Amino acid sequence: RPHLLGIEPLHPLEITALLDRAQHYAEGARAGIRPEPVLAGLTQVNMFFENSTRTQASFEIAGKRLGADVMSMAMQASSLTKGETLIDTALTLNAMRPDLLVVRHPHAGAVNLLAEKVTCAVLNAGDGRHEHPTQALLDALTIRRAKGRLHRLTVAICGDIAHSRVARSNLILLGKMENRVRLVGPPTLMPPEAAALGVEVTDDMAAGLKDADVVMMLRLQRERMDGAFIPSEREYYHRFGLDAAKLAHAKPDAIVMHPGPMNRGVEIDGVLADDINRSVIQEQVEMGVAVRMAAMDLLAAARREAASI
Ligand code: CP
16 A cells, blocks of 8 residues: 655656656646646545645645546544544545545654555655655755755754754655755754654754755744744844854755745745745745656556556
8 A cells, every 4th residue: 555654765767766756747837738638537535634725735736637536624624523533534535545645743653644544655755753755755855946956955954943844854765765865953943863864964054055055944833842942032143143244054955945834034034935045945845746646646647557456
């Protein structure tokens, strides 16, 4: 039963194959070519138990571009509010025989648990602070397009690492593809296991960004902080917010990334975020659609193949 639950189980060759397929879809979209409706006749259900703009919209657009029948559940209006559990909700939808279930949930592990209970393919659209695989894949595609390769690059991931599933999935993917990763942020926002991850860890932006090819900024995820110490936004921006002066420590052609949603003037200067000579933030969003098309295309093909054996 193929699913896309995280980057952890993927082989580098699978990552490359998925990025190649996404690149094909990205080029087609730019050329105005309609893709083959490879998901025609399939039903895709999006279940977002946590808010989203980019991931939910791009999964919906991706499914529709490939011909799927797409339904986005309004989870706030579902019977969850009447006490129905996550598993019962999933089993109910599974009984309607969808082919693809796209799930975001605030709790780490919830999407994996759900995948064990249903018969369709499940795609993790972000679970707690665990994984956000399609985000890491779209980041990888954006990096590969900008740098011409996805190996032997120095990538600085900066900010609230501790609460970030984006950081975790990127860390795993970039490591698998043999890149050098640095984690940069205040010690209070660094996961306890950071030192054991085999990456460089620093609370000094100048050292962390030195000669970096890629600078990836992250939002302060206050919704996951459980009352832990949060620096004032002004103090945080002064020490860790990315501006032109701090970016000058990176390579002159370093790209600036942010998964969004971004808080201008907190983790990143607004002018820099909009600078199309350095920032690839909008391209990340564009690649999000292509990567999600590729992920659903490949999963559907894998399941067709499994069913025919
Ligand atoms: N990057 C990301 O997951 O954004 P959304 O929360 O808007 O989906």
